[in-house]
Amino acid sequence: MDYFEVKERDGPGRTGELRMGGESAETPLLAEHTRAGVLLGEILLKESGTAYHPAVGDTAPDYPSPLRADERVLAELEERSTAAASPEHVAATVHGGEDVGLRRRAASALEGFPLLILGSAPALDASPRKLSNVVPAVREAARPDAAIYAPGLALPWSVPLLIYAGIDLLDDSAARIAAARNTYLERDRASPLEELEETVCPCPACLDGNPESFEGLLRHNRATLETEVRLSRAAVARGQLRELVEGRIRTKPWLVAALRHLDENRDYVEERTPTFRRSEMLACGEEALRRAEVTRFAERMHGRYEPPDADAAVILPCSAGKPYFTSRSHSKFRRATGDRALEIVLTSPMGAVPRELETVYPVAHYDVPVTGHWSEEEIAWMTTNLENLLGGREYGEIVAHVRDEGYVEAVKRVEENLGVEARYTSIDNHPTSDESLADLEEGLRGFRTDIDRYAEGTRCVADYMLGKGAGTALLDGAEVRGRYPSLRVERDGEVLATAVPAYGSLAFTLRARDVFPSDYVVEIEDFVPMGSVLAPGVVDAPEGIRPGDEVLVEGPSATCVGRARMSGDEMARSRRGVAVDVRHREEI
Amino acid sequence: MTVAELVRELREKRRERERPKDPEEPSAHWPGTDRVGHDVMTSYTVILRTRGCRLASGSGCTVCGYPFEGTGGVGAREVRRQLETALADAPDESLYLKLFTSGSLLDEWELPVDAQRAVVEALRSDGRVARLSIETLPGFVTEETLSRIDGPYELEVATGLETSSDAVRQLCLNKALTFEDYAGAVEAARGFGADVKTYVLLKPPFLPEPTALRDAVRSGIDAFDAGSESVSLNLCNVQRGTLVEHLHRRGEYRPPWLWTAHEAVRRIKRYAGDRLVISDPVASGKKRGPRNCGECDDSAARALERFSLEQEPSILDGADCSCKTEWEQRLLLEEHTHHPNPLTSIDG
Numbered sequence: 001m002d003y004f005e006v007k008e009r010d011g012p013g014r015t016g017e018l019r020m021g022g023e024s025a026e027t028p029l030l031a032e033h034t035r036a037g038v039l040l041g042e043i044l045l046k047e048s049g050t051a052y053h054p055a056v057g058d059t060a061p062d063y064p065s066p067l068r069a070d071e072r073v074l075a076e077l078e079e080r081s082t083a084a085a086s087p088e089h090v091a092a093t094v095h096g097g098e099d100v101g102l103r104r105r106a107a108s109a110l111e112g113f114p115l116l117i118l119g120s121a122p123a124l125d126a127s128p129r130k131l132s133n134v135v136p137a138v139r140e141a142a143r144p145d146a147a148i149y150a151p152g153l154a155l156p157w158s159v160p161l162l163i164y165a166g167i168d169l170l171d172d173s174a175a176r177i178a179a180a181r182n183t184y185l186e187r188d189r190a191s192p193l194e195e196l197e198e199t200v201c202p203c204p205a206c207l208d209g210n211p212e213s214f215e216g217l218l219r220h221n222r223a224t225l226e227t228e229v230r231l232s233r234a235a236v237a238r239g240q241l242r243e244l245v246e247g248r249i250r251t252k253p254w255l256v257a258a259l260r261h262l263d264e265n266r267d268y269v270e271e272r273t274p275t276f277r278r279s280e281m282l283a284c285g286e287e288a289l290r291r292a293e294v295t296r297f298a299e300r301m302h303g304r305y306e307p308p309d310a311d312a313a314v315i316l317p318c319s320a321g322k323p324y325f326t327s328r329s330h331s332k333f334r335r336a337t338g339d340r341a342l343e344i345v346l347t348s349p350m351g352a353v354p355r356e357l358e359t360v361y362p363v364a365h366y367d368v369p370v371t372g373h374w375s376e377e378e379i380a381w382m383t384t385n386l387e388n389l390l391g392g393r394e395y396g397e398i399v400a401h402v403r404d405e406g407y408v409e410a411v412k413r414v415e416e417n418l419g420v421e422a423r424y425t426s427i428d429n430h431p432t433s434d435e436s437l438a439d440l441e442e443g444l445r446g447f448r449t450d451i452d453r454y455a456e457g458t459r460c461v462a463d464y465m466l467g468k469g470a471g472t473a474l475l476d477g478a479e480v481r482g483r484y485p486s487l488r489v490e491r492d493g494e495v496l497a498t499a500v501p502a503y504g505s506l507a508f509t510l511r512a513r514d515v516f517p518s519d520y521v522v523e524i525e526d527f528v529p530m531g532s533v534l535a536p537g538v539v540d541a542p543e544g545i546r547p548g549d550e551v552l553v554e555g556p557s558a559t560c561v562g563r564a565r566m567s568g569d570e571m572a573r574s575r576r577g578v579a580v581d582v583r584h585r586e587e588i
Numbered sequence: 589m590t591v592a593e594l595v596r597e598l599r600e601k602r603r604e605r606e607r608p609k610d611p612e613e614p615s616a617h618w619p620g621t622d623r624v625g626h627d628v629m630t631s632y633t634v635i636l637r638t639r640g641c642r643l644a645s646g647s648g649c650t651v652c653g654y655p656f657e658g659t660g661g662v663g664a665r666e667v668r669r670q671l672e673t674a675l676a677d678a679p680d681e682s683l684y685l686k687l688f689t690s691g692s693l694l695d696e697w698e699l700p701v702d703a704q705r706a707v708v709e710a711l712r713s714d715g716r717v718a719r720l721s722i723e724t725l726p727g728f729v730t731e732e733t734l735s736r737i738d739g740p741y742e743l744e745v746a747t748g749l750e751t752s753s754d755a756v757r758q759l760c761l762n763k764a765l766t767f768e769d770y771a772g773a774v775e776a777a778r779g780f781g782a783d784v785k786t787y788v789l790l791k792p793p794f795l796p797e798p799t800a801l802r803d804a805v806r807s808g809i810d811a812f813d814a815g816s817e818s819v820s821l822n823l824c825n826v827q828r829g830t831l832v833e834h835l836h837r838r839g840e841y842r843p844p845w846l847w848t849a850h851e852a853v854r855r856i857k858r859y860a861g862d863r864l865v866i867s868d869p870v871a872s873g874k875k876r877g878p879r880n881c882g883e884c885d886d887s888a889a890r891a892l893e894r895f896s897l898e899q900e901p902s903i904l905d906g907a908d909c910s911c912k913t914e915w916e917q918r919l920l921l922e923e924h925t926h927h928p929n930p931l932t933s934i935d936g
Contacts (some may be wrong), residue, residue: 066840071589152925180914
């Protein structure tokens with residue numbers, strides 16, 4: 001049985017296992033071209049060639065298509081190629097050139113194949129717009145468990161981005177062409193070998209002497225590509241592919257452009273990006289502001305967050321330590337505010353974070369260079385989110401306990417936009433100085449002090465995870481115990497949910513089944529899942545489910561609660577892979 | 589078919605920019621040297637201006653830019669004038685005259701019967717022509733049409749098969765012709781006592797380099813099997829107003845490597861034995877023509893020309909360059925990627 005099974009997801013990038021002809025290979029991988037065929041790890045994929053002069057092989061013979069041509073030509077070649085594919089082959093080529101509609105048509109028509117070859121992929125090199133249109137179109141239209149192979153496209157500097165964009169298999173074409181041209185590939189450049197003073201690479205081919213023969217240079221060039229593929233694979237497993245990509249794209253403007261275009265295709269990236277995880281999120285460049293994690297936080301906060309009942313609001317600066325409450329500065333702030341106000345933390349790239357959500361992913365997981373200088377984009381982003389948090393409700397006092405120009409600018413804009421006035425308590429002094437803190441305390445004099453932080457935090461996190469109202473349902477007749485942030489919700493001595501600070505989420509038990517709205521209920525066939533629910537066992541799953549979300553699993557024979565490993569769409573359309581890691585189950 | 593539509597549109601767009609042609613002036617004429625059997629003959633090529641290829645009046649081939657050579661109003665009188673002008677510059681000796689139109693000389697739609705007769709009369713009275721080669725689509729080759737142009741010379745029918753694959757000819761070339769038509773024409777020509785020279789095209793659009801090589805070799809062999817006396821390998825170049833140009837402008841077509849042409853000729857010759865395999869590398873080394881790395885284009889093209897005259901495979905073995913490694917790699921890779929690998933950012 002030939003198949004592709006996705007293991008881990010990190011945005012559109014993923015790791016998986018490709019199994020063909022009894023051999024298996026881990027993706028992402030670098031395919032090697034040999035006379036006998038294409039080596040995908042241990043798998044030898046025999047080429048059938050084109051439909052004009054086909055040979056006996058594993059791939060469906062295609063009608064090669066250009067990337068750029070009149071759409072009628074692209075349509076004709078796509079149609080013929082798709083029609084030429086037959087079930088005796090394990091891989092087929094998705095044509096359609098730059099025409100996204102044609103690519104979708106081909107990818108969905110070829111859905112039976114575990115391996116899809118991206119036609120005219122070589123021409124996508126250095127074409128950021130086309131790349132970020134074509135790859136998502138193919139991934140979306142193909143079944144989620146089809147591996148995507150883009151031959152002739154990878155260069156060392158583009159590998160992480162290509163994998164992040166959604167390609168599972170790349171190849172060593174560039175290593176061969178470069179070696180044939182006596183060109184030495186490095187992570188960020190290609191240089192004529194004769195112009196290099198020294199080869200700095202410690203790969204065997206370089207250490208064994210100068211890689212002057214074609215074979216030696218090929219070995220080095222391939223190792224350079226292979227390294228990037230392996231780094232990307234490890235980064236997916238670690239949940240930090242985006243960090244690798246944002247670092248690597250700096251060397252070529254077209255790669256930066258490609259990532260921006262991909263981010264503009266937000267739904268594609270967001271659907272595949274985990275909601276809760278333990279990896280650190282590093283915001284080292286402006287692209288971080290457009291990460292799905294960041295925009296999703298703002299979106300969920302806007303749609304799901306219901307602030308605690310407070311008559312005053314305090315705006316605070318962020319802290320290097322996360323969650324904020326663990327930092328020295330915030331413990332001073334907390335003493336001064338004394339649970340008397342809605343607390344909002346201004347920060348980049350998260351924008352504005354209410355105290356109640358300080359433990360969720362990625363608020364508790366990000367790091368950002370702090371210089372006191374803020375870009376216009378960052379200020380605008382903080383403004384938007386602060387305005388959303390403060391709008392729609394009147395506060396007796398808004399205290400702005402911020403000093404950095406960027407923070408102050410954001411607050412001033414919100415004052416103007418909402419027609420409110422803030423009291424600045426830290427204009428000239430350091431926010432943690434005794435005078436500032438005293439001023440802060442003074443600003444809140446007379447406001448109520450009865451906000452139950454732990455209960456409110458738990459309610460808001462539950463809302464953030466499952467939607468408005470979930471938190472209230474969870475806390476109904478229940479109490480919150482434990483030491484913040486390791487809280488748990490109990491009702492009649494039974495645990496409903498436990499906070500998992502490492503993931504920035506709550507882990508629910510079956511006692512909390514009524515808390516789950518239908519948006520987070522996965523319907524399965526008639527069986528009792530053991531450790532996990534596999535995708536083929538899923539009857540249907542709501543579209544809004546993301547990898548990392550808590551879900552309730554319901555079937556005729558069992559009810560379970562657990563963490564989604566894939567999106568709802570992937571659960572519904574995949575033939576393989578773990579859909580949900582089951583934490584608790586109950587036979588019916 | 590959609591490719592056909594596009595070919596027609598591109599052609600019409602280009603045609604608007606063409607200046608009208610003088611029906612009394614031939615398109616071109618030039619002297620040369622060609623191999624005929626075991627001899628080398630002085631040749632003279634004349635391209636007559638006619639109404640143009642009948643196929644091109646509908647849609648036409650994806651590679652062919654000759655339709656713009658056509659003009660209206662070419663009758664017997666005009667053709668006579670054209671031949672007069674052309675032959676005035678021909679060497680005063682026994683000639684192998686290669687007479688082309690930008691279509692089919694035997695097609696009376698293109699060149700009326702009395703004009704065809706006028707050609708024969710002119711050649712008969714000129715007296716220098718020992719061997720006449722005329723170019724035509726296979727469909728027009730019958731005993732009747734051939735007898736119209738018969739005269740006191742050996743007759744050779746040159747016909748563009750391009751490829752023996754009907755799929756390639758239909759989709760990549762948009763040429764309305766089947767291999768069966770071609771085989772019938774070869775039989776008719778041979779029955780009439782004429783020789784057949786078959787044009788095979790190296791690298792139609794949409795074919796990766798290794799497929800193009802395989803297609804050309806297969807086609808050459810099939811042409812000989814059908815009874816052709818010689819095979820001429822045409823190396824595709826980028827002509828104006830064509831689909832190939834449309835692709836080339838977008839970086840989606842690369843003319844064949846000269847190494848591919850060497851390899852194709854070598855393999856076809858291996859099968860041909862004593863029969864002629866020739867190739868004239870038109871536009872070699874140019875951006876729009878067959879080429880290697882730029883360093884060796886000239887020597888590789890000269891080797892093809894010498895081979896065409898001497899038919900000695902060792903001439904091809906003499907040509908070499910460091911870019912052959914890249915060509916070999918590209919053949920291997922395109923076998924698997926089915927696309928000309930630009931990898932544009934490898935150099936910058």
